Amino acid sequence: MTIRNALELKGVKKNFGRAEIIRGLNLEVREHERHVIIGPNGAGKSTMFNLISGRLKVSEGSIKLFGNNIHNLPAHKVNRLGLSRSFQVTNLFQNMTVIENLRCSLLWSEGHKYAFWKSVLGQDSVTERAYELATRLNLTEQLSTQVSLLTYAQQRSLEIGCTVASGAKVILLDEPTAGMSRTEANDVVQLIQRMTGENTLVVVEHDLNVVFELADRISVLVYGEIIATGTPEEIRNNEAVQEAYLGTEVH
Amino acid sequence: MATNTAAGGINALKLWPWLIVPFIAIVLPFVFDSGHTINLLSHMGVAIIFALSYNMLLGNTGLLSFGHAVYFGLGAFVAMHLLRAINDAGGTGLPIELLPLAGAAAGLGFGVIFGSFSVRRAGVVFAMITLGLGELVHSSSLMFTDFFGGEAGLFGYRDEAPSLLGVDYAPSRNVYFLVVAWTLIAAILIYLLRKTPLGWMANAVRDNPERAQFVGYNPTIVRYIQFVLSACFAGLAGGLFVITNEIVNDEVVGQLQSGAVLLGTFIGGIGYFIGPVVGASLVTFLESSLSAHTEAWVLYFGLLFISIVMFAPMGLVGIVHTQYLNWKAGGWKGNTGIRLYILVSGLVGIFGLICVIELSYHYFRSWDPGAPFILMGISTNATHLLPWLVSFAITIIGFGLMLLHGNPLLKRHISANSDGGKA
Known part of the structure; x- marks a missing residue:
């Protein structure tokens, strides 16, 4: 049995004017795997995410999601094909409560589209799933709290929840533990593992503890190119990687 | 929101x-x-x-x-x-x-x-x-x-x-x-x-x-x-x-x-x-x-709009709503008098301001600025100094009391109360 590729990037390039940020990027993410992207600052990790998720246009090359070309599609179409993402900076509906955020995230995947003839609160399946998600996110106490009043860690978890809620099979998480304490980061890792069971996960992460705990496979991005892909063990022992990125951090 | x-x-x-x-x-x-x-x-x-x-x-x-x-x-x-x-x-x-x-x-x-x-x-x-x-x-x-x-x-x-x-x-x-x-x-x-x-x-x-x-x-x-x-x-x-x-x-x-x-x-x-x-x-x-x-x-219309934009961007209903929430949360306890005092002094200031505006309008816009006109029920002459002085005085006293006395008083009262709560 061959394993399908959930996400496939071939020769992807991106320039901003003359500056080439992504220079021929090749990456294959298998279905159901947890793939972590690491790399030094400015390597183009966030740009890569923006290209995949339709936030930026690709200058050259192709990106496939389950075999469909998705490069240069607008973000909402990419989402409908089964991909969602979180952001480095928390990105929620700030003026809404926790449960309202979850409901909004579920509306499209539950097939309600732009309907203006039915009540949101009357949709039992949305309500049910929203409460179920809130339970899994440990946010049941904060259901009617406005999200701008949540703690940072709670906001990040809710964002992961909203990303999952949109019904995506492939989920991109951009530095989910950035700016968190050790314990908070551990909680988020557990949350990610709990929330994203069957989904394919692509994560950008700096914290190497998190990386090695979470990853099935790791790709190393340096100056807009993937210089190595492999299991955590392979990456640990890869000389090029040690030289380029891990440096003295891993012995 | x-x-x-x-x-x-x-x-x-x-x-x-x-x-x-x-x-x-x-x-x-x-x-x-x-x-x-x-x-x-x-x-x-x-x-x-x-x-x-x-x-x-x-x-x-x-x-x-x-x-x-x-x-x-x-x-x-x-x-x-x-x-x-x-x-x-x-x-x-x-x-x-x-x-x-x-x-x-x-x-x-x-x-x-x-x-x-x-x-x-x-x-x-x-x-x-x-x-x-x-x-x-x-x-x-x-x-x-x-x-x-x-x-x-x-x-x-x-x-x-x-x-x-x-x-x-x-x-x-x-x-x-x-x-x-x-x-x-x-x-x-x-x-x-x-x-x-x-x-x-x-x-x-x-x-x-x-x-x-x-x-x-x-x-x-x-x-x-x-x-x-x-x-x-x-x-x-x-x-x-x-x-x-x-x-x-x-x-x-x-x-x-x-x-x-x-x-x-x-x-x-x-x-x-x-x-x-x-x-x-x-x-x-x-x-x-x-x-x-x-x-x-x-002009009054414009002033109303500007003051809403500047001081109460949530609008008139927003003012009432926040005050109501505050009152419900017990924020008015012991300082209702001060709040009333601020409101009244503010209204006095607005009254004075209206007098000033009406005087100016009459003075600059009327064919005969010296003609007597009715200001707030009193017949006045806009070319005389007295109505101007009185109007400005009312304005300054009203807003002055509100901003320099009432507001600090309320703030002190609230912070004193919350300190008391902590102690």
Whole structure:
């Protein structure tokens, strides 16, 4: 049995004017795997995410999601094909409560589209799933709290929840533990593992503890190119990687 | 703006405003039974629908439009042409009660056309396009005189049309009841729209269009549908306007009309469903009553708007609501007197300011500044020093007490209380 590729990037390039940020990027993410992207600052990790998720246009090359070309599609179409993402900076509906955020995230995947003839609160399946998600996110106490009043860690978890809620099979998480304490980061890792069971996960992460705990496979991005892909063990022992990125951090 | 996110279930307790307000609306014309007042009330109803439709854009979707009168006005013109056709046919055709629907259809149609390119982008781009469109339609109203009736406008007669209910619409009170009925219908529909997936996603797109995309929604389409529906209700208000006024001219599509609805909605409070209702009523009332009392009414209007924008961006309803929440949370305990003191001194300051403005207006605008005129019931002479001194003194004392004595007093009181709580 061959394993399908959930996400496939071939020769992807991106320039901003003359500056080439992504220079021929090749990456294959298998279905159901947890793939972590690491790399030094400015390597183009966030740009890569923006290209995949339709936030930026690709200058050259192709990106496939389950075999469909998705490069240069607008973000909402990419989402409908089964991909969602979180952001480095928390990105929620700030003026809404926790449960309202979850409901909004579920509306499209539950097939309600732009309907203006039915009540949101009357949709039992949305309500049910929203409460179920809130339970899994440990946010049941904060259901009617406005999200701008949540703690940072709670906001990040809710964002992961909203990303999952949109019904995506492939989920991109951009530095989910950035700016968190050790314990908070551990909680988020557990949350990610709990929330994203069957989904394919692509994560950008700096914290190497998190990386090695979470990853099935790791790709190393340096100056807009993937210089190595492999299991955590392979990456640990890869000389090029040690030289380029891990440096003295891993012995 | 938490109250604008359509939270909470349908609750019998929350239904009471929907019963009380229409009840008051129906009783009012029996209390104030002058023809002028009843006409004023009818205009308020029209303005309320228009402002509610405007807030579907501004408050709910975050779209600042400078040209919403286009849909109100075009709805009014289409309804007027229909009314004239009914008049010409000797009073046969569409019943007068349903005439606003013609306006609504026109608003919807023009919303579909103009919206298609207005809503590509939110923010400044959207605002500029609506401004341009407003100007375009207004200037074409003077070019296409067959449709817009030129500067004189178009007339029609509401009592020369069939009535569905067999009501004679010559008396303005009967028209007023029709306005109340339509206002109630429109308000209920607009309220319910906020509870739908579209209404929720309009809020979502306002807060964060990017996140909306990553849950599968195209922000442009959310804005577009919301825009079209809003234009439809604006057209409905325009159609109703035809019945109350029996005349439309180029003013109904003009920038003043667009500005007035923005002002009214904002003054009331864009974060609340009731905000535009309060704002539109107040603005309509001020327009009609203030202009009878003072030449400077536009200035007062501007000052009111500026002070709301600067000091109470949540509008008048917002002020009441925050004070209410504060009171409920016990924030008024022991300092109600101070709050009253601030309110009274502020009102004294405003009174003084009004005297100064009235004096200046008389002094600079009147043919004969020395002629005696009545200021606050007292005959004064604007060329003498005394009234000026007194007015300035009242202003300075009022605002001075409020800002330099009352406010610090309240702050000290609150912080002393919270320190006491900690200790």
